[in-house]
Amino acid sequence: MPKPMFKVDLSKRMDDQEIPGHNRWHPDIPAAFSVNPGESFRMECLDWTDGQIENNDDPSDIKHVNLSRVHVLSGPVYVNGVQPGDLLVVDILDIGAFPEAEWGFNGIFARENGGGFLTDHYPEAAKSIWDFNGIYASSRHVPGVKFPGIIHPGLIGVAPSQELLDEWNKREKALVDTDPDREPALATLPERDSVVLGQVKDADFDRIAKEGARTVPPRENGGNCDIKNLSKGSRIYFPVFVEGGKLSVGDIHFSQGDGEISFCGGIEMPGWIDLQVNVIKDGMAKYGIKSNPMFKPGPVDPKFGEYLVFEGISVSEMDGQQHYLDAHIAYRRACLNAIEYMKTLGFTGEQAYMLLSTAPVEGHIGGIVDIPNACCTVGIPKDIFDKDVLPKVGK
Structure with missing residues (x-):
């Protein structure tokens, strides 16, 4: 087993850990530890809400969750010898x-x-x-289904440079300013409330808290990409923006459907992850990776023989308005079509919604060129249900 380098106590919040992690992106958050290229290590992670959700039947904790607290991340990890312009190569071992x-x-x-x-x-x-039983998950709240999970980190990324951080904050504030009172908000801007900044000292705390980018969206550094196939055996190539790379990880999911559509998204959990790091010097220029990571999926993937696939097109379900090649609307329509079908199987709309977010469903863009309609699909593995869910011919 790789040496544990970041440990957590599940009974404590992230800022009360022996070595705290962080819930904002900033280049000046100190590294929790350092490793050499080629080294393997284990990191333990709290769940993304920092322990706000309890194992009970009451959704009040979901309703009142403090989203200023998320995501709590383990790290950062300083990789010796890594410089801006390099590629940080990260293997997910387990x-x-x-x-x-x-x-x-x-x-x-x-x-x-x-x-x-x-x-x-x-x-x-x-x-x-x-509840987990080996590789399988089942729920008392969504009865009649069981599926194998693809455990993965929803969030893994490197620190931004100050210049990149400033660009994030500028462009996201400009977006929020177009509709500042919208619910939900167009973006989550830096916020002092519930900030966790690792081992930042008092003298720098207020400045970093005011500048630190929220960890909610994916960005050029990777971050909260929620890619369900980024699991054990995967290799990620991160562009490096600061000395040491400063790699962080968290938001572990037992399973997730493509799109993580409910936002509280896959099956969220605390857990551990074994990583190995390496470096490609000057790799950003060498391989044309100017921003955003590239990755090779691992070989671990549940095998399903048949799917129920639902289509959607870029026509708004709210008012019938035609949109031009809008994949967001098309995927929403596909998900809504799937939910309406599952309601005929005895699920509530809320159960079906959560199932699409947790089961290993496959989301695809079927067509993105045939004006005016994009076509997106969502495919649900037929074998996750405990009964035959196909339409019955002649009945």
Whole structure:
């Protein structure tokens, strides 16, 4: 087993850990530890909400979750000899749940507190608890399904440079300024409330807290990309913006559907991850990677023989308005079509919504050139259900 280099106590919040992690991106957050290229190590992670959600049937904790606290990340990791312009090569060797915490959660956030992909249709908070049995997950809140998970970090990334951080904050503030009162907000801007900054000293704390970018979206540094196939055996090539790279990780999911549509998204859990790091000197220029990581998926993937696939096109379900090649609307329509079908199988709309966010469903862009309609699909593995879910011919 690789040496544990970042440990967590599940009974404590991130800022109370022996070595705290962080929940903002900033180049001046000190590294928690350093490693050499070629070294393997283990990092333990809290769940993305920092322990706010409990294993019970009451969705009040989802409804009132403090989103200024998320995501709590383990790290940063300083990789010796790594410089801006290099590529940091990160191999995910293994990943798993803690034996004392073999459960996870999914939820629908209330519209006024984060919302989700389908918040116009499902504006109220809901929660599902998922129990793990080896590689399988099942839920008392979404009965009738069981599926193998692809455990993965929803969030893994490197620190931005000060210049890149300033660019993020400038462009995201300009977006928010177009509709500052929107619910949910157009972007999450730097916020002093509930900030966790690792081992930052008092003299720098206020400055970094005011500048630090929220970890909610994916950006050029990687971050919260929520790619379900970024699991054990995967290799990631990160562009490096600061000395040492300063790699951080968290937001571990037992399983997730493409799109993580409920926002509280896959099956969220604390856990551990084993990583190995290497470096390609001047790799950004050498391989044309100016921003955003590239990755090679690992060989671990559940094998399903048949899917139920639902299509959607870029025509708004709210008013029938035609949009031009809008994949966001097309994927939303595909998800809504899947939910309506699952309601005929006995699921509530909320159960079906959470199932699309947690099960290893496959989302695809079928067509993005045939004006005016983009076509997106969402495919649900037929074998996750405990009954035949196909339409019956002649009945």
